[in-house]
Amino acid sequence: MATMPLLADDQMSPEARAVIDDIRATRKTDFINNFWRALANDPALLKRTWESLKAVMGPGQLDPKVKELIYIAVSVAQSCEYCIHSHTAAARAKGVSDQELMELFAVIGMAAETNRLVTAMQVPVDEIFKVG
Numbered sequence: 001m002a003t004m005p006l007l008a009d010d011q012m013s014p015e016a017r018a019v020i021d022d023i024r025a026t027r028k029t030d031f032i033n034n035f036w037r038a039l040a041n042d043p044a045l046l047k048r049t050w051e052s053l054k055a056v057m058g059p060g061q062l063d064p065k066v067k068e069l070i071y072i073a074v075s076v077a078q079s080c081e082y083c084i085h086s087h088t089a090a091a092r093a094k095g096v097s098d099q100e101l102m103e104l105f106a107v108i109g110m111a112a113e114t115n116r117l118v119t120a121m122q123v124p125v126d127e128i129f130k131v132g
Contacts, residue, residue, distance in 0.1 A: 006037040015043035019050050026054065033086060065094045069104050076108050 009017060009032075020032055020040065039046040057067055068091035075083035088101065 002034070002038055004038045004041050006034050007040040008037075012040045013043050016040040016046055019043065019047050023050060035082065035086070065091060065096055065100075068094055068096065069100075072101075072104060073108050076105075077112075 005011075007016070009020065012020060020036060023032060023036055024030060036046065036050070039049055057064075057071075060067075062070075068087050071087040072084060072091060075087055091101070
């Protein structure tokens with residue numbers, strides 16, 4: 001159960017509704033997911049989060065598929081079930097295949113394992129790997 005109400009369009013302030021309308025226009029869909037409906041309880045937070053997400057996930061040097069895969073990896077690391085599901089759906093919509101997802105999950109699992117081993121053994125960083 002959500003800790004904040006998931007606001008319907010007619011329950012939102014005009015400020016929140018303007019952001020929701022921008023999400024619809026930008027994504028070219030009428031669907032607004034629960035994350036945005038929860039954030040609509042705080043229009044300033046909703047706007048700031050949407051503007052940041054548009055900037056970070058928008059066009060840049062990284063391919064949109066790569067950005068979604070990174071988002072999934074971080075969501076797994078942070079144990080965010082919601083983000084794992086929503087960004088897996090977004091990755092699939094951008095053309096990510098089941099095989100690519102399985103390879104990503106293998107990399108996530110390997111990184112988690114080696115990170116824990118290095119942390120447990122307190123292995124010092126090799127000088128050649130240090131930047132600056």
